[in-house]
Each structure stands twice: as structure tokens, then as C-alpha cells.
């Protein structure tokens with residue numbers, strides 16, 4: 001699963017979807033995770049990286065990442081499956 | 084190396100600058116301390132949810148109301164409206180400040196007496212005064228504010244029986260230009276009913292007409308209606324003097340000043356629209372000073388201000404129980420403060436604040452209470468940071484009507500703690516528990532046993 005190619009994200013966390021014209025704000029942690037998703041990393045791997053840097057418990061972190069990815073899906077920021 | 088503080092990842096859609104039902108994107112300031120007490124410490128010591136009252140705020144607000152009026156009118160007497168908040172400790176702060184008691188039931192009357200208020204400093208309002216209540220009020224020399232003719236006749240009978248004079252006033256309702264007009268309490272001004280009541284009272288040897296009273300409504304967002312109402316009562320006072328050569332000793336303008344809370348559906352926040360005490364004071368004082376009442380016989384001005392005196396002094400502290408997504412992806416937060424603790428949430432969009440620093444990210448959020456009931460919504464749409472389970476929130480400005488209209492429902496009512504002038508917390512009401520709740524239940528013999 002990958003982020004749509006026509007999505008631009010600025011350093012300040014401003015995300016623009018050229019397809020729909022919708023824009024979003026992504027907070028710092030969200031930006032870090034989004035960058036890793038773009039690199040093709042899986043949730044487990046992302047969690048491991050985050051835990052090296054941030055003070056957070058693993059089960060909660062997995063829950064937060066799932067929730068974040070769900071929101072990305074809901075906003076249709078991923079390429080459709082099978083494409 | 085020390086690890087960085089983690090904030091959960093968030094993505095929020097931007098809606099092109101127009102405020103939606105969640106409001107404009109704005110930062111919510113956290114409230115971490117109340118009168119120098121850390122919110123988290125208060126909850127740790129006294130439990131959650133928890134009501135907090137600031138004695139300092141009560142006294143400061145009281146003084147600012149009094150100052151607004153006494154700098155414009157020489158004779159002012161406050162009477163604490165018990166129904167707004169009748170915790171004994173709260174009432175006694177007002178009594179220490181010099182406030183009389185304003186009560187509307189036998190229960191409230193008993194409370195005032197038990198708090199040590201002399202009967203002659205109690206104003207007895209309302210449509211529900213039993214013969215026993217009236218008898219005690221006459222015996223104690225309290226001010227009885229008559230609501231209707233049936234009560235007037237009952238009181239005449241009681242004074243004849245007691246062979247004692249009663250001190251009375253009439254409550255007057257009137258058109259002050261505001262809608263809705265409260266016409267269910269007292270005698271109407273425009274149709275001459277109030278004047279008829281005065282005529283009836285003045286011919287009664289056992290009734291001493293001392294005052295004229297009105298309470299034009301609550302949360303009155305403009306000073307103008309007070310000006311109209313004051314003029315109408317002054318007019319009645321002048322008419323009474325002309326016909327009976329009798330001076331009215333006091334004019335009681337009731338309560339009704341708005342607090343800074345925001346009404347549901349209001350376009351602007353209450354903190355922007357609420358008139359200042361000076362504006363209300365100016366309207367009332369000017370109407371009295373400009374009236375035809377004889378200069379050396381100016382009546383005492385009594386105020387029964389409730390909401391505007393106590394709202395700012397009260398806080399409701401709570402804890403996040405869970406965060407979850409609704410079916411459409413919106414975030415919802417469940418807190419342990421329900422509408423049972425926050426009766427005023429039926430008409431206010433209460434401000435709610437995190438009790439921890441360091442939140443930067445806001446999200447469209449619905450805030451629910453803990454009750455297993457669909458109506459238990461504290462805020463249906465608000466921009467709010469993500470606060471994790473176990474962290475705390477504060478709802479400020481809840482001092483009025485919540486600690487009297489609270490509902491015992493599903494859970495026990497929590498403690499109320501007053502932060503004293505010394506900055507220390509004092510329990511002023513204990514929480515309910517199984518024992519206190521069960522104490523009033525009675526189970527008939529045949530229902531005591533069962534087998535399952």
C-alpha cells in the first residue's frame with residue numbers, strides 16, 4: 001500500500017491532494033510516520049523506529065498508528081488496492 | 084539520551100477558512116491550576132469527577148457587583164439567591180460578605196435559618212409557600228414576597244390567627260421589552276393587577292407593605308430591560324405614596340444578570356456579549372435616581388443576583404475515560420463528567436479545557452459523558468486536543484445551578500471542595516456512597532427475599 005503520488009507535503013505539515021483539491025494539516029509525529037509509510041515501511045517497523053526516539057508504550061503506539069493509517073484511508077490518500 | 088515526548092499522530096482536513104460546527108481553528112488554553120492548586124493533585128486527593136469552588140473568586144465577584152452599585156446608589160442590599168447554589172459553605176461566604184438570604188421554599192428557608200441567618204434578613208419568594216411556611220415566616224419577621232391572590236388571602240388569615248403583623252412585598256411581572264415575558268410569577272403591572280394587590284394590602288391592618296419586587300428573567304443580555312422594570316416599580320411606589328401617604332422601603336430587582344457562559348446557538352461567545360456589572364448598575368441606578376420618588380425617601384435597592392455572582396467561582400474537574408472513532412471517522416472522547424453533573428449543559432456550550440500543558444494539535448471532537456444514555460453529550464462539536472485516557476479536563480464557570488440541580492443518576496454525586504482564602508482545599512460536601520443512597524430506601528417485608 002502506498003501514498004498517492006500526486007500528494008505533496010510541506011515541511012510545516014501542510015498536505016495537499018491535487019486530485020481532490022483537499023488540504024490537510026499533519027502534526028509532527030504524523031509527518032514522521034507519513035515519511036516512513038512513503039518509504040514503504042510496515043507498521044511494525046515504523047513503531048520500532050518511533051520507540052527508539054520517543055517515550056511511548058508499544059501497544060498504545062500500534063493503536064495510534066492504526067488509527068492514523070485508518071484516517072489516511074478514510075481521506076483516500078492511499079493508492080487504491082490492486083493498482 | 085532522553086527520549087522525546089510523544090504526541091499521537093494526527094491528520095486533520097482543512098475546511099477553507101469558514102468556521103464549521105466545530106468552530107474556527109483556535110488554540111484552547113489549558114487550565115492546570117485553580118488558585119495555585121494543581122488540578123491533577125486535587126483529583127488525586129478528592130477523586131474524579133470533582134467540583135471545585137474558589138472562595139477568592141466568590142468574594143472578588145461579590146465585591147465588584149457591590150462596588151458597581153454602591154458607587155451609583157447609596158442604599159444597596161444583596162440577598163443571596165439560595166437556589167443558585169445552596170451549599171452551606173457557599174451561602175456562608177455570602178453571609179459573611181453581608182448578604183441576606185433569598186429563598187423560594189420551606190427547605191431553603193430552613194437552610195437559611197440553620198446557617199444562622201436571622202429571620203428578619205430572609206426574603207421569602209416563590210409560588211410555593213405552605214401555611215406552615217408562612218406561619219414561621221410571620222413569626223420570624225421575614226419579608227414575604229406575595230406571588231398571587233390566593234397566597235395574599237392565606238396570609239391575611241394566618242396573621243389574624245397569630246395576631247401578628249406580616250412584612251410583605253409583592254412580586255410584579257411586566258413587559259420590559261424582552262421575550263419571553265415572564266408573566267407566571269407575581270402580579271401583572273400592565274393590566275393593573277399589581278396595583279389591585281397593593282390596594283388590597285394597604286387596607287389590611289395586619290399587612291405591612293414594605294417592598295416591591297420583580298425578577299424579570301434570567302440571563303438577561305441587555306441592561307435596558309432593567310431600566311424599564313426599575314421605572315415601573317418606581318412608578319408604583321410613587322402611586323402608593325400619593326394614594327396612601329405610605330413610603331415603599333425597598334425595591335427588589337431580583338436577579339437575572341448574564342454570566343459569561345455561552346448560550347447554545349449563540350453566534351458570539353458569552354464573554355463577548357455579557358454586559359458588565361457597571362452597565363446593569365447604571366441602568367438600575369439611573370432609573371431610580373431619575374424617578375419621582377421623593378429624594379429623602381429613596382428606597383433601599385435589593386439585588387438577588389445569582390448566576391452572575393457564582394458562575395465564575397465553580398469548576399468541574401474530570402478524567403478522560405477513552406478516545407474512540409465514530410462510524411464516520413470523527414473523534415469522540417468519553418469523560419467521567421456527565422450531564423447528571425452538569426445540568427447547565429442543556430443550555431450552555433460549556434468551555435472545556437485540558438488540565439495538562441503541551442498540546443499543540445487540535446481535532447474535531449465530540450465529547451461524551453459516561454452515562455449509558457444517548458443524550459449524555461457535553462459538547463457535540465468542538466476543536467479539542469487529543470487527551471489520553473487518565474488525563475484530566477476542566478470545565479470552568481459552572482458555579483451556578485449545577486450544585487443544586489445535579490441529578491443522582493447511575494453514579495454517586497462527587498465531592499465538592501472549596502479552595503479557601505488561604506489557598507488550601509476544604510471539603511464542603513462529601514460524595515454520596517452506597518450507604519447514603521440506600522438510607523432512604525425502604526423494602527417491604529414481602530420483597531426482602533428471593534431465589535434465582
Ligand SMILES: Cc1ncc(COP(=O)(O)O)c(C=O)c1O
Nearest residue numbers: 164298301338339387388389390
Ligand atoms: C426570585 C428570584 N430571584 C433571583 C434569582 C436568581 O436569578 P439569576 O441566577 O438569574 O441571577 C431567581 C432565579 O430564578 C429567582 O427566581
